Amino acid sequence: MGQKSRRKRRLARTIGAVSLTLAAVPAGHADPLLNQARNTYGMPGLIDMPTAETRTDGEFAVSMTRLDDNTQRNQITFQITPRISAAFRYSRVPGLQYNAPGEAWTALYDRSFDVQWTFLDEGQYLPSMAVGLRDFVGTGIYSGEYLVATKSLTEKLRATAGIGWGRLGTFGEHSGWGTRPAYDFSSTGGQLNGTSWFKGNYAPFFGLSYALTEKWTLKAEYSSDDYPREKKYDDFDRKSPFNFAAAYSPNEFVDLQMFYMYGTRVGFQFSINIDPKSAPFPSGLETAPLPVKPRPAYAADPDGWSGTWASDPTAQPAIQTALADALKKDGQILESMSLSKDRAELRIRNNRYLSTPEAVGRAVRIATRALPSSVETIVITPVNKGMPLAALTFRRSDVEKLENTSSYDMLARTGVGDTGRDPAQVPTPGVYPRYSWALGPYTAVSLFDPDQPLRLDVGAELAGRFEAAPGVVFSGVLRQKAFGDVGDGTAADPTGGVPQVRTDTTLYSRYPGTTIRQMQGAYYAKASDDIYLRATAGLFEQMYGGVSGEMLWKPADSRLALGLETDWVKKRDYNQRFDFQSYSTVTGHASAYYDLSNGYLAELDVGRYLAKDWGATMQLSRVFSNGWKVGAFATKTDISASDFGEGSFDKGIFFSIPLSWASGTPSTSSIDSTIRPLTRDGGQKVYVDGRLYSVVSPAQGGQIYDDWGRFWR
Known part of the structure; x- marks a missing residue:
């Protein structure tokens, strides 16, 4: 033997x-x-x-x-x-x-x-x-x-x-x-x-x-x-x-x-x-929603049930104003509306609730209190960046009957489909243009520097946003560092002749004056039922500015989405004002997203990166119904391991913590962080705010189904 x-x-x-x-x-x-x-x-x-x-x-x-x-x-x-x-x-x-x-x-x-x-x-x-x-x-x-x-x-x-x-x-x-x-x-x-x-x-x-x-x-x-x-x-x-x-x-x-x-x-x-599934305030601290208002019997409201009100030209403006005011108190905006004697279609922008089903559930209950009795069909279409997303269709009688039952009883009777482009939509007066701004502290963290594992900057940040018309968004962020040591780290040397596209990040953090963190204009549009478009120009992030275009195919009731993005970018000067360095390149990716259900999402990006290298990024994440997100990614390109340097290829983990989870109060904001063992130059992307999948998917079929338990919340 x-x-x-x-x-x-x-x-x-x-x-x-x-x-x-x-x-x-x-x-x-x-x-x-x-x-x-x-x-x-x-x-x-x-x-x-x-x-x-x-x-x-x-x-x-x-x-x-x-x-x-x-x-x-x-x-x-x-x-x-x-x-x-x-x-x-x-x-x-x-x-x-x-x-x-x-x-x-x-x-x-x-x-x-x-x-x-x-x-x-x-x-x-x-x-x-x-x-x-x-x-x-x-x-x-x-x-x-x-x-x-x-x-x-x-x-x-x-x-x-x-x-x-x-x-x-x-x-x-x-x-x-x-x-x-x-x-x-x-x-x-x-x-x-x-x-x-x-x-x-x-x-x-x-x-x-x-x-x-x-x-x-x-x-x-x-x-x-x-x-x-x-x-x-x-x-x-x-x-x-x-x-x-x-x-x-x-x-x-x-x-x-x-x-x-x-x-x-x-x-x-x-x-x-x-435990992301168990919030410190499990019941939430938001105000209770308005209850469903059952319709009166026909004998008590014959005019409302007959639909004769629909011929009155003053009826829709009055109803639309009442709905807009009620929704505004709930943190939502009625962007537009179409109304007939038996059908109402509301396009609503949610500014408060992280969960689309929760926002829609509140909106449909408000609608039962303002719409005439003859309106049996209520269609709620979430809007983001001026684009109508998936339409949720309800029978009003179901809403009245099932209010005190399981959310999933309501889901079984809810239609989820594409919106199309309804020319009968009447814009709500005064919605556009609108602007918002915020002034507060910021922190910037640098991890895993070999000389000091943790570095931190603290300062003030001014953020502003102006929406000139549906889909036309201008935004910017100014920062002034108060103190910190992120810029004290050693800038890594590029290896193997690879262009230095990220390893000099530390040099950007050394500038003591006021910096423009981001300043851009973007246009969003829905080309058809399934196709969304984005065009962005400006200063995208701390290190790069340029022009970016994106197209996304995402049917409302499909777990699959396909995207295509192309960017021309130029490297910004270290003072992060309006000056640029000489380095520029064209990047772009073809992307496939698949919602695996139960909160799991897989993403594959194939294309050209900032260092002019070609390759692919695989990403797997888990999204919880309360907005928590945890995931990991790995990128492999045609840059060899020896040319890439320490780490051999780009990889890391990321997480997003919704403020509503921590505070118990409704909010669409979150704390986001990406942790890389090392930041090298290979496999790097440009960061462009408002990429289409993150804009569209929260109000589409897959994530709506996963979050539906919050509908009656």
Whole structure:
């Protein structure tokens, strides 16, 4: 029998022993987690080791881990689906950065991604089981893979056992198959290290967690990570494979954990857990909607039921004025209206509610209070940027009958379709032109600078907006920095002859005077039932200005959308006024969007980027009904990994937090952020405000269906 066969049999016996040990114990009735504390890598786990547990579906968390040797790990974690967990980590590892011959080794700042898939739920006899990849993109300082099983022994005691490779297969190891490449300090990183997965030596690990009280949990584990790289650092000493921890969860939002590790180190962890589906003010603080007003009997209102009012030329103006006034009090604008004796079509702009169904539900109830009794059909068409979007058609009798039932009972009787272009629409007087402005503070954050992981600017921002006519929008933003250190970062050098299109961002942040952050004019139009158009010109963003054109095909009741965009842009001067540098280029993309339902959206962009490179961007996001959005993207172009530089290709995560979720009051505003492990020049796009998919999709079929639960809110 060959050595390879013996290795496979040894591994099979190890896996079998782990599974049988846990399967032999009847299942308890514990919750998915015995406690809220995470492992030191921010993922579901014990202390250093993982478990086959999951977090609350959709949970978003930030955790910070510190050891007394100045090891630091900062994590953002997201429960993507009920079975898939993922994390992005920014770490400081002392003594691993090589500088030059004769110089002392310093701390290495490293970025890494993790993912775990729980493929088996715990049953009466079987444990829950998961497979995971730790630090699977990059040079792989923490790189490791694992297969883990977790089982409830009692309602308070839970056991975990697993097998690890890579870092998790360096203590008590056995010979595996294949050869695992050594860690490469000189590599540009950023690429999938898939050639290493589940190769090389493997080792078992195990541990216990015990819920002492509802808030306190004790943990103990046998770690299979020997910390081989850190042991080369003079101040690092690992004397024991046993780690111990005490976790305290005062509430569902905060976790604290203290631990004693390797027989030599102490540390702590602090985590904040956010469930996008559970707002701090779950009932909301908005005013209650006006109730539906049932129509009187025919005998009580014969003129209203007969429709003779429709021949009165003063009727529609009076009704339109009453509707416009009532909607304005609700934070909505009646842009135009058509009215006959049995049908009313209202085009409404929602300025207050993040959810289109909530805005429409309030509007249709207001309509029942102002329309004559003979009007049976009510059509509400949301309008954005002057463009009518999907039309929602209601039978008034259904609205009267179903007001106190489920929102989905109403959905079954609601028509969702294209609006077309109705020449009978009468504009509401005084709607255009209109303007708005706001003055307030701003913050700008720079993350992951190798010299300082966090930099911050604070200042004042003046934003203004002028809408001259439907679809004609002028907007601008002025900023004045008060203090901050974002501009103190080091501008990265371009690599491989790639044009410097983003790596000098820091130079824009150094200018101390008042800057024009954005100043542009845009025109929006609906060319047909399914086709939308946009043309924009001006100063798009901090670094670029130019001309942009876009077309989007998006049927109202389709989950698929196709787009085409072309931009001519020129690089702005560092003072961010009206001066430009010499660099200019043409960029553009063909885009496909698909609403996967239940809040999941996939997007593929193929085309030319700012550095004149050609490639594609794949993006996957999850949008919650209350407006939360979390996602990730990756871009690969014809720039080679060596020319791209550190990181190898562009990638990152993004999130959007609606202000209405945090405050409980209605608002269409949000806090948006994109986190890139590194900003390089390859795979970069220009930022143009008001791209069509974000304008159109919230009031189209897919997202309307997903958000319909808020219709009667």
